[in-house]
Amino acid sequence: MKLGIFDSGLGGLLIAKSIRNRMPDIDMIYLGDTLHVPYGSRSNEAIYDFCRRAVEFLFSKDCNLIVIACNTASASALRRLQQEYLPEHYSERRLLGVVVPTLEEAVEQGAKNIGLIGTNYIIQSNIYEDELQKIDPEIKIIQQATPLLVPLIEHEGTKWAQEVLNDYLEPLKKQSIESLILGCTHYPFLKSTIQDIVGPDITLLSQDEIIPGKLEEYFQRHPEISEPIGRNASAEFYVSDITDSYQAAANSIYGEAISIQKTEL
Amino acid sequence: MKLGIFDSGLGGLLIAKSIRNRMPDIDMIYLGDTLHVPYGSRSNEAIYDFCRRAVEFLFSKDCNLIVIACNTASASALRRLQQEYLPEHYSERRLLGVVVPTLEEAVEQGAKNIGLIGTNYIIQSNIYEDELQKIDPEIKIIQQATPLLVPLIEHEGTKWAQEVLNDYLEPLKKQSIESLILGCTHYPFLKSTIQDIVGPDITLLSQDEIIPGKLEEYFQRHPEISEPIGRNASAEFYVSDITDSYQAAANSIYGEAISIQKTEL
Numbered sequence: 001m002k003l004g005i006f007d008s009g010l011g012g013l014l015i016a017k018s019i020r021n022r023m024p025d026i027d028m029i030y031l032g033d034t035l036h037v038p039y040g041s042r043s044n045e046a047i048y049d050f051c052r053r054a055v056e057f058l059f060s061k062d063c064n065l066i067v068i069a070c071n072t073a074s075a076s077a078l079r080r081l082q083q084e085y086l087p088e089h090y091s092e093r094r095l096l097g098v099v100v101p102t103l104e105e106a107v108e109q110g111a112k113n114i115g116l117i118g119t120n121y122i123i124q125s126n127i128y129e130d131e132l133q134k135i136d137p138e139i140k141i142i143q144q145a146t147p148l149l150v151p152l153i154e155h156e157g158t159k160w161a162q163e164v165l166n167d168y169l170e171p172l173k174k175q176s177i178e179s180l181i182l183g184c185t186h187y188p189f190l191k192s193t194i195q196d197i198v199g200p201d202i203t204l205l206s207q208d209e210i211i212p213g214k215l216e217e218y219f220q221r222h223p224e225i226s227e228p229i230g231r232n233a234s235a236e237f238y239v240s241d242i243t244d245s246y247q248a249a250a251n252s253i254y255g256e257a258i259s260i261q262k263t264e265l
Numbered sequence: 266m267k268l269g270i271f272d273s274g275l276g277g278l279l280i281a282k283s284i285r286n287r288m289p290d291i292d293m294i295y296l297g298d299t300l301h302v303p304y305g306s307r308s309n310e311a312i313y314d315f316c317r318r319a320v321e322f323l324f325s326k327d328c329n330l331i332v333i334a335c336n337t338a339s340a341s342a343l344r345r346l347q348q349e350y351l352p353e354h355y356s357e358r359r360l361l362g363v364v365v366p367t368l369e370e371a372v373e374q375g376a377k378n379i380g381l382i383g384t385n386y387i388i389q390s391n392i393y394e395d396e397l398q399k400i401d402p403e404i405k406i407i408q409q410a411t412p413l414l415v416p417l418i419e420h421e422g423t424k425w426a427q428e429v430l431n432d433y434l435e436p437l438k439k440q441s442i443e444s445l446i447l448g449c450t451h452y453p454f455l456k457s458t459i460q461d462i463v464g465p466d467i468t469l470l471s472q473d474e475i476i477p478g479k480l481e482e483y484f485q486r487h488p489e490i491s492e493p494i495g496r497n498a499s500a501e502f503y504v505s506d507i508t509d510s511y512q513a514a515a516n517s518i519y520g521e522a523i524s525i526q527k528t529e530l
Binding site for chain 2: 034035036041042043046120147148151152155156157160163164241242243245246
């Protein structure tokens, strides 16, 4: 069993780390497409093409299950890629996203009105509402694009985050949501600010907390692909462009110094 | 004479439009690398590679002079590309950037202390100070990275721009600068906010106002490449990725509806 984790950049390292903490006996390869980040404003075709190259890379490295940790990539390319790697033809090439597991968690917690914040792409794609319809059409989702949060996090702008978030979250606070999905790998960095604004009665759904458990459940349902390694498993990290800043950010997000290798994508 | 204008995205359309207004009898091709924008966080090697592909495209379209309108691209790749297209070997392949013309304008205006705002890349590259040293080592430049301005402009965040700019410009106001270079294609959109903050005694140096005149001077010095067209010259617009949002932004920045074509880069 080798797990691939793909993100458009480095934010997905937060999910990678929490998966690692929960399942330290699984070989893991992380790939961040730092040459093409951010995906959120690009065309569907461009995002699909980047994702296809990324999963091809991870499959070529013998990953048999890939988690697409990026919400934009999950929304844009996951279904199409899953069609291309149908389990009946590629039993060793499975792809999971983050949208459906996050919605499942929200529904399991009993929410009837779910809030969602995400990039422009995620909100315009309507992927969360479309997938929620399939799970339970009675449940409502109230969506809000929050495009400035990633730049504020990446460019030392968190001192303005409260003011910007007050503005963004105002419409959501007027609806009676029980939970709020943080629909971007970066948003957990603003968790406490967001919780302060929405108040303690609203449960924040943060993918770095949700995905490891959902992945474990997936392995329990699919014992054929999840043989334990039984030793200290490997962790490799690849990016498509490397700078000192990227290295520093990677160490910071993953929470320890990691060795990053560059690969062509 | 066919002029190429290259930018990492669509902000350079502001310079393209002001060049067009001043010299309507020159054929012009604009290329925005929307598939890879923004350049500012990427490695030198990645930026150089994107720029090389872009100028190859414009040369293949018979441009004999290319203006690299993007400050990051000018800082990272211009000198190296100029070395590859030396005039003695490629008399029809000339490359100009925006950094040196902007500094020349500041010096001609008599400034002794020049302020500069730009992306992280521009400030870290130290390109403006390095080039100013060659023009006049007595003149000082005081630099300030302002990485949140482009996201604020692109994501309807201008209502927070004043507060962010107050913070960014505070160190510059303490120095006695006479002029302030807006070192990014997007910053002219915040011209009035910036002018209000720095006060009326500081001259803003905006590249959409400077480059057309500098280009005209260049043509006067090089009459061999600047034969006038003598008819309503053509204007073509290419991008490496196209979406409805990009089309709308392009129309808005250029100030009229334009027909954009997609090309592989």
